[in-house]
Amino acid sequence: MADQLPQVLVLRPPPVFTLLETQFSQKFHFLRAWESPLPTADFLATHAASVKAVLCSGDTPITGDILRHLPSLQLIVTTSAGLNHINLPECRRRSISIASAGEIFSDDCADLAVGLLMDVLRKISAADRFIRAGLWPIRGEYRLGSKLGGKRVGIVGLGSIGLEVAKRLEAFGCIISYNSRRKKANISYPFYSNVCELAANSNALIICCALTDETCHMINKEVMKALGKEGVIINIGRGSIIDEKELVQCLVQGEIGGAGLDVFENEPDVPRELFTLDNVVLSPHVAVYTPESFSDLYDLMVGNLEAFFSNKPLLSPVLDE
């Protein structure tokens, strides 16, 4: 029975797959590469030569090597909004379609970005630590946090997540400006073509852009210096958008004011120097993780696969610019 269902290759199970595997498996027959004792290349050569569709997450690299072993591949469905794990030129060359999570995570990502900013400014996690360590009765008053209202917030990457961040922060009285590849039509927030200039004019930077060759290590020492000693960096994009080594040094030496980080360069490894800093809030790449968004994601992933196998248009195709 299961063999009659359309075949979908999974190299490593995305969280939404693990959580909702029973439902997924009623609709598709999954080739489970991660469970095989064979090396990936052998598994693919033996079992996946005819596979037309892959389901993957943002931390499963779909390299040129993988693609070479999948000569019949026509569709990659990724549970991520980002595409930096996929060899896009090769997909383009072979006309492999890609469907992504699209904007399904934008609200949750924006919520976490605002939550991290608030936490760093108002010291929520640090204060919670202070109480749990039993220090309130001993040390008395806690250090002042910093007000959200009136803060100049620079959004790096004003896509669907960045716009949701801006909408929320306006309700707190923050003053928004942004940097992106080009000025957006119909957006009244001040635009800075240079991220350094944006940093120099901001109390906080919120990194919401995609990781590409251009944005890799875009937030470098120069940007951090421009942001300054009171400035805060929030990253819900990808770890490598920031030069993490420089970031750690700037935080340790007090050259920037604080950071809220949901992503890191070598997850799950987080630089241990950050563990002792009270002006840093660390989050294990969970910006998109709520049951509500997972349920929406499930519907979208299934919808894309079903559309593909019935020759209908994808629900959330990735369109090259």
Add this chain to the structure above:
Amino acid sequence: MADQLPQVLVLRPPPVFTLLETQFSQKFHFLRAWESPLPTADFLATHAASVKAVLCSGDTPITGDILRHLPSLQLIVTTSAGLNHINLPECRRRSISIASAGEIFSDDCADLAVGLLMDVLRKISAADRFIRAGLWPIRGEYRLGSKLGGKRVGIVGLGSIGLEVAKRLEAFGCIISYNSRRKKANISYPFYSNVCELAANSNALIICCALTDETCHMINKEVMKALGKEGVIINIGRGSIIDEKELVQCLVQGEIGGAGLDVFENEPDVPRELFTLDNVVLSPHVAVYTPESFSDLYDLMVGNLEAFFSNKPLLSPVLDE
């Protein structure tokens, strides 16, 4: 020189006084009761019989006893928004004026309320603890948080803080309703006259009301049961608005889903049972604490005292309803 300045009694120094004492002391001559070795009653009898103005904070009780020792008192300036530390009937009887912090903290309080709600729902502090304990590489994926958008949030006390909370949460897609002494004119949010009914129809309650005889322990076991196993309570009002013993029991036994608490019944003592719970965020009564609001508070406190001593109307008088 200092003796020629208007006299103001301070029983215990409010934080804003400690922080900005030099500026304060250029304008007023402060009688510093907390520095005297004498018992308070003796200090007041000896030094303060003629004092006309008191500067106090929310944790300095201005009892009938204190007032009896201050026969010339005409003004109490409190650095708090709440008045539950002041014997109001006695002040009314003696026509002692009161000036409070008014709405100066509303933005900061509302920010922290939203921050605590987000932290409980998205597990920000708990996730930060998870990383700092080095658990990410060992345990892998972190538990899912819960989405803010679409949550039904019941605001208990829709004054200036409650309205600011509502404004912010609307930007996150939350659905607002409220309870207060009476239905507000010109407010379209659904009104519940009964806090239990509000709880039964809410995913989260945010306590923004003043502590009065009527609101003391208003959030009791019945309200928590109505809120239910997934429900979250945020308290930025006063600790005693919640029956803390019941709250601890409900949290320990999983009868409510979580809590974000800036205030407690016996500060700085926090029930230790809460220290081990990951669905609880603890904050040391810092909702109003930012340098920005302190600076505004200083201006307001000085303005009220100057107005009083030059027979002008107070800037932020407390008007009996």
